[in-house]
Amino acid sequence: MVIQIVLITISIVILELVSNEIILLQYFNFLVILINLLYWFRRFNIAIICSFIAGILLDLIVQNPLGKTTFSLFIPILVTTLFDNIMQVESRVNRVAFSLISATFAIFISEVLFKLIFWDGEIVLVAIIKEMLYSGVLLLILHILLERVLMKKEERSLLRKR
Amino acid sequence: MNFNTFKDRMLIISIVLIVSVLLLLLDSIGAIGALYDITALATVPLRVELHDRAIKVNDFLGIIGKISLLQEENDKLKKENTKLFEEIATLKELRIENTNLKKQLGIPEKIEGEITQARVIGNAIALNNSIQINVGESNDVSQGDVVVFGKYAIGIVQRVESYNSRISLVTSPTSNIPVRGQKNRALGLIAGEVGNTMRMSNILPGEIVEEGEIILTSGVESEFPSGLIIGKVTSITKNPANATQEAEVEIQIDLSRLDYVYVIRGQS
Numbered sequence: 467m468v469i470q471i472v473l474i475t476i477s478i479v480i481l482e483l484v485s486n487e488i489i490l491l492q493y494f495n496f497l498v499i500l501i502n503l504l505y506w507f508r509r510f511n512i513a514i515i516c517s518f519i520a521g522i523l524l525d526l527i528v529q530n531p532l533g534k535t536t537f538s539l540f541i542p543i544l545v546t547t548l549f550d551n552i553m554q555v556e557s558r559v560n561r562v563a564f565s566l567i568s569a570t571f572a573i574f575i576s577e578v579l580f581k582l583i584f585w586d587g588e589i590v591l592v593a594i595i596k597e598m599l600y601s602g603v604l605l606l607i608l609h610i611l612l613e614r615v616l617m618k619k620e621e622r623s624l625l626r627k628r
Numbered sequence: 629m630n631f632n633t634f635k636d637r638m639l640i641i642s643i644v645l646i647v648s649v650l651l652l653l654l655d656s657i658g659a660i661g662a663l664y665d666i667t668a669l670a671t672v673p674l675r676v677e678l679h680d681r682a683i684k685v686n687d688f689l690g691i692i693g694k695i696s697l698l699q700e701e702n703d704k705l706k707k708e709n710t711k712l713f714e715e716i717a718t719l720k721e722l723r724i725e726n727t728n729l730k731k732q733l734g735i736p737e738k739i740e741g742e743i744t745q746a747r748v749i750g751n752a753i754a755l756n757n758s759i760q761i762n763v764g765e766s767n768d769v770s771q772g773d774v775v776v777f778g779k780y781a782i783g784i785v786q787r788v789e790s791y792n793s794r795i796s797l798v799t800s801p802t803s804n805i806p807v808r809g810q811k812n813r814a815l816g817l818i819a820g821e822v823g824n825t826m827r828m829s830n831i832l833p834g835e836i837v838e839e840g841e842i843i844l845t846s847g848v849e850s851e852f853p854s855g856l857i858i859g860k861v862t863s864i865t866k867n868p869a870n871a872t873q874e875a876e877v878e879i880q881i882d883l884s885r886l887d888y889v890y891v892i893r894g895q896s
Contacts, residue, residue, distance in 0.1 A: 514640055522651075526667035527675075528752065529760065529787050529794045532660055533651030536644060544641045551634045590801070593754050 538576035542568040562609055569601045661789060668791040672762050675749040683885050742893045744769060748886050749792065757800040757820060758786065761889060765790045774851050774892045780881050781805070781845055781856035782889050793891075797883055798858060799826060806850045807858055809835075810842040816875070818843065818858055824879050826859060831873040837864050843877050853892070 521535035546568045553560075577594045654660050691698075746761035746769075753759065763769050765788055775782040775795050784803075786796040798805060799820035807818045807828060814835035816828040831837055841861045847854025859877040867874050 510637060514644065518644055521648075523667070526664055527671055528750070529664065529789065529792065531652055532655040532663065533648035537648040537652065540641050540644050540648065544638070544645065547634070547637055547641065590754075590756065593756070596754070 534576065534580055538572050538580060541575055542571035545571070562606065565605055565609070566602060569605060570598055573597050573601060664789040665791055668764070668789055672749055672792060675760075676747050676762060679748060679750055680887065683887060686885070742768070744891045744893060746775075746793075746889050746891055748889060751884055751886075753797065753799075753884050757797045759783070759795050759797065759883070759886065759889075761793050761795060761891070762791065763891060764788050764793050767891075768893055769793055769891050770893070772851055773894075774853065774856075775889050776856060776892060777881065777886060777889050779855070779857050781852055781858055782881075782883070782886070784851055785891065795889075799824070799879060799883065805852055805858070806846045806848045807843050808846040809837050809861070810844050811838060812836040812841065815846060815848075818877060821876075825862070826877045826879060828861070828875040828877050829867075829872065831875065833871050833873065835873070837861055837873065837875045839863065843875075 517539050518536055521539055522532065524530070524535045525532045546564050550564065573594065577597070578589055581589055651660070744763055744767050746763040746767075749760050749762050751759040759782075761775070769785060769788055771785055771788050773785040775785065781798050783795040783797040783800075785793050787794040796803070797820070798818075801820045803819050805818050806815070808815050812835065814831050814837045816831040816835075816837075818826050818828045820826050828837070828843060839861055843858045843861060845852040845854060845856040845858060857880065859879040861875045862878045863876045865874050865876075
């Protein structure tokens with residue numbers, strides 16, 4: 467687990483240095499993905515605490531309106547929790563699909579709806595699409611990584627049997 | 629997920645959402661500025677360092693990527709350099725003449741307002757056309773102040789805290805800066821587009837804009853003082869819908885690699 471976290475952190479630092487974008491936490495999509503995955507791997511409490519602290523820090527550092535990130539993160543999680551209760555998402559494919567939907571909606575809320583409602587900067591469609599594409603790729607990679615770390619052996623073998 | 633777990637989760641998520649909305653409301657009335665200040669004090673030195681390193685790594689990666697093009701670029705730059713030497717010599721003469729004329733007419737020599745130097749601590753150009761700098765209210769910077777780099781217009785202070793500020797760049801699609809051509813004096817409005825390009829619009833049909841012409845701020849009904857460089861015209865198109873012309877303008881400065889900028893205070 468520690469090695470995996472170190473690897474993930476190193477990859478974020480490299481991303482930061484290569485892309486020359488604002489700071490590590492600027493990767494809102496990265497945060498969204500991680501929280502979603504933790505959530506779908508049944509690490510609910512960690513997901514809530516981490517996302518709240520990280521979201522608030524992100525807003526404070528990049529001078530976003532405070533609460534914007536947590537708001538954007540949790541609306542999709544609220545909706546997908548509701549659907550999860552109805553549909554009982556258990557298979558690997560469904561988990562990834564739900565995470566993808568959740569991450570895409572979080573970006574949509576943060577970059578489109580939020581900016582329209584609060585008039586907080588302009589909407590740059592290319593940047594939003596790019597962010598969503600990055601999210602998709604990162605989500606799949608992290609899903610595989612976290613599956614190895616967080617899922618119990620029995621659960622994994624059960625999924626394979628299905 | 630059983631019903632009780634579901635209920636608990638929905639309750640926690642709802643609480644987080646309510647707290648978020650409360651924070652948004654408090655922020656909108658400026659009640660939590662101290663939190664931003666504490667965060668800035670704790671993170672700005674680290675971010676200055678990180679931004680410097682990011683620029684260096686980018687430069688290094690850029691060289692590796694362009695190694696085959698360097699010779700060609702070098703030859704091109706040598707030619708440009710020779711041409712620029714000639715222009716500098718002419719301009720020096722013109723500057724002396726201009727200074728003398730200004731003295732006689734009583735026109736102030738420099739841009740009005742105090743100038744503060746600032747370090748760029750991060751950029752979010754791809755995401756929302758903004759950068760952050762390490763000066764704020766404690767340095768008398770206020771919302772609406774103009775940010776420049778030499779004679780280049782960089783942006784406007786959009787949000788200001790005690791120790792840092794967010795700058796909305798001229799390349800923002802909502803910037804709408806009144807500008808004019810340097811050579812033919814055609815007036816228009818400029819705003820950002822995708823990438824490093826900007827679009828100058830509302831140019832009247834009778835006005836002339838040429839490819840390669842430098843576009844400057846006009847200073848008319850704008851926070852930007854007159855004469856700051858915006859970019860160079862790359863193409864001109866006629867707009868048949870309202871009979872005006874439009875010009876595509878390329879910005880001549882790499883905004884993602886800025887390390888120092890200057891804030892002109894007291895312009896707003």
